[in-house]
Amino acid sequence: MKTSIILLTFNQLHYTKLCIDSIRKYTDKNTYEIIVVDNHSTDGTVQWLKAQKDIKCIFNEENLGFPKGCNQGIKIAKGNSILLLNNDVVVTPNWLANLNACLYSADDIGAVGAVTNNCSYYQSISVNYKNIEEMIAFSQKNNISSSTKWEKRLKLIGFCMLIKREVIQKIGLLDERFSPGNFEDDDYSFRIIKAGYKLMLCKDVFIHHFGHASFNKNSNEFSNILTINRNFFKEKWGFDPWKDLQIQNALIHLIDHFHFEKINVLEINCGCGATLLYIKNIYKNANLYGIEQNQEALKIACTFADVQCIDIENEKLPYKEKYFDYIIFGNVLEYLYNPLKVLKCIKKYMKNSGKILSSIPNIIHYINIRNLVKGNLIYDEQAPIRFFTLNTINNIFMDADYKIETITGRSTTPSEDDKKFIDSLNHMVEKNMTKQYKFQEYFIKARNNTDENTEFKFLLRRIENNISIEKNTKFLVEMIYNSKLNLNTLMNIIDMNIIKKDKVLNQLAYKLCEKNMYEYAKVLLSRAYEINPQNIKTQKLLKSIEGEQIC
Template sequence: MKTSIIILTFNQLNYTKLCIDSIRKYTDKDTYEIIVVDNHSTDGTVQWLKEQEDIQAIFNEENLGFPKGCNQGIEIAKGDNILLLNNDVIVTPNWLTNLNKCLYSSNDIGAVGAISNYASNYQTIKANYKTNEDMIEFAERNNVSNKDAWEERLRLIGFCMLIKKVVIEKVGLLDERFSPGNFEDDDYSFRMKKAGYRLMLCKDVFIHHFGSVSFNKNRGEFNNLLSLNKKKFEEKWGLSNSYYFNIQIDLINLMDHFKFEKINVLEIGCGCGGTLLQIKNIYKNANLYGIELNEKAAEISNTFANVKCINIENDDLEYEEEYFDYIIFGNELKHLNAPLDVLNTIRKYLKKDGKILATFPNIMHYIIIRNLIYGNWKHDTQTSIKFFTLDEIHNMLKNANFKIERITGNTKQPTEDDKKFIDSLNNITEKDMTNQYQFQRYFVRAKNTEIFTDTNNGSRNIKFLLRRIENDILVEESLKSLIEMIHDAKLNLNTAIELIDTNIIRKEKVLNQLALYLSKKNMYEYANILSSKAYEIKSANIETQNPLKNIEGDN
């Protein structure tokens, strides 16, 4: 199997030499061919390329841009795979081997990409090396083939994208309307998704990327080109790149299930499904559902999730009641006319211990206040028709029978002038409200407050069984009834542990008894978690309690 590596050049000879030298050094011989398409370089690149015996080169008389140049290379490629590679990268040990392992791990994988020190689309990882030698050592530690390090993505960035040749034959060449460059990789990713292929990010492949060296000399020209091609993309696909592609990492981080558990997740306003797809990468047994008004976006997200194109405020929902573990409002609450009504409606579809995860734009952010004071703030209803204060968030969720479990936020580092302005606001209010002024958005996890309030008095029954187990009363029978009750109430394992932690004195004992019971039922993953929790409690007791104290307390 051979890979055709296609590299575009326009001057920047030093970067090109580093890139090709690294390919020669870290790629198995006879597994690749190098095709360089030069877009009329004037810095000696052309002469150097003519001297390289292992490179096929195409020399253009003018700069035809990235998409056109890549298409020229693809048309003469003889490989089974096509690798689009920027000339400002340095490849590393095992890079191509690992990419190919992922690419051919499944017939429905169309393309794969790498992580780097410099990339958009969440393809960047922290890398603190200072020399090339340090970078290679870092990459060697990272580049150990590992299928658990593969993530499915909506799109891949074109600085390093490996594509099966048969996929290109099906979806066609790059769209040259995006010349000289930018958004052609987004477009290509979506075309592959629509054709039924999955795109995978290989986190077991790290390569160094210097980053946009062809455009860095004229940032103004680059920004104008970015805006122009963004508009072209939106006209072609009917989608805003920034809004519909987002991955709500901050909300995903608020999820508190164990990764192996089977969970049901609904996202309201799921866009193209970036957040849902990332949840699936983490929670392999998750069932994904979405609601999205934009038909074009829903068409993409429907390739991997059950997505309905309906209006959450007007249309009937056909979901089973008490079905979802999480209902996510990533961007949607700020667009609703009556968010409280939607929260009240949606709650019945949550399990008794189900939770909502929501993003709220903060109207008290200091930039908004400052712009209001100076008359510069414009309310763009396309972006948001609702803003919230922290107090309003608490009251709205309380009125919808939700209780906030956790709330975080995001902020940018304020300048010294910003800090002075925030201090002046605190002086006006005569109390420190710095956090409320700094947070641009709040990220909230809230639980259904009707948990355990069913007609069978589930809460009291579960507590009763836990105390019977704790006191060695009909233990086997009580364990069986407890597991059945937890299952019938649709409670997750975290909630069961929370109940034990809240209501039982001898927590370690009850956890171990539950773990043993589950092991007998071949539910080993759950049993191991309960045993680990019991061990944590035992270790804490040894460290914090007087060893002579009767740990059984009043019992």
């Protein structure tokens, strides 16, 4: 099994040496070949490459760009898999072995990628190293092969993308219209998915990435290329690679179920389903549903979720009533003609304990106000038709009979001039609204205002008081088993309404164990132990659950 590692060079000899030296040092011999395509370097790169006996080289007489150069390398590659690797990376111990472990773990995995310190689209992780030596030590702790650290993705960034040869033979070479570079990896990712394969991000592979080494000297050129190629992508695929691939991380963090619980999630205007897919990576037992009117984006989302083309404002929804744990409106409400009506109508599809998760831009962010008073507020075909402040957000959810549990947001740090402008606004309205002026966007978690807890409180109190314990415990456990009662809700009710908390938690945990729901039981027992570590029954159950059996 051999991997063909393809690098493109255009000057930046220092980076190229670091990259190739790290490949030689941290990759098992006889498992790879290095192919370098040089795009007419003038800094000594060509001379250095010619002196390397273990590298296949192609020397272009002009800069052909990334997609064309990669295609040249692919055509002469002999490996079972092809690795497109930027020359401004430093690879690390076990990097290629771990990538291959994931790539060949299933027939339907078409390509895999690594995480790094500097990358777009959520492929970067936090790092604390200060030099290459510390980076290698950091990577050794990270690069321990584990399938639990593999995530399904909609796209992989091309700085490190390992692809099966059979996939390339099936879908063809990179699309050269994206030369000199950018969005060719987006395009290739979707062509792989369209061909029936999966993309996986390997979080058990970390490599260092300096990032855009060949573009750093001319940021305006880089920005222009991004704009041009983004438009090429939209013309080819029929959807926006930025808007329709957005992952609503802030809303995902508002989900309050445990990762092993079953949840039903509906996302309105889900695009290609990137948020839903990310939820599935975290909540393995999640059932995913989406609504999307862009047919091309919908086709991608349908590869892993139940997504339908529905006009949310004018068509009846085909879902069971009281079914969803979460309904997500990620930057949607501001584009609806009647968001209040939609919030009211969709409530019947939510469980009594269901939550709305919504992101809404703040119209009174200080930059918006400044642009407005200067006459510079830009409107286009994608401009919202409704505008929200903190007050209007509170009002619309209250009018729709939801109770807002949390409102967080994304804020900006104002400059000194911005602070003076904000002070002038505060003076004009005669109150301090600085915090509201700083928020660009709000993140809302609102629950169905129906009091679904009355019956649960009644049953828990009967268990506490030794009344029909077997019957009432069985009923509550069935509610948990059928995902009609989540553990956070249950524990909150117990905390606020029950005196003998550890007794009730132990009783429920025992019954959950009988149903082999050990992860659920362990959560309740851990809480019982916090409340009363001296409870012998809690101690016994916690010990027995490690062996997944009742003592």
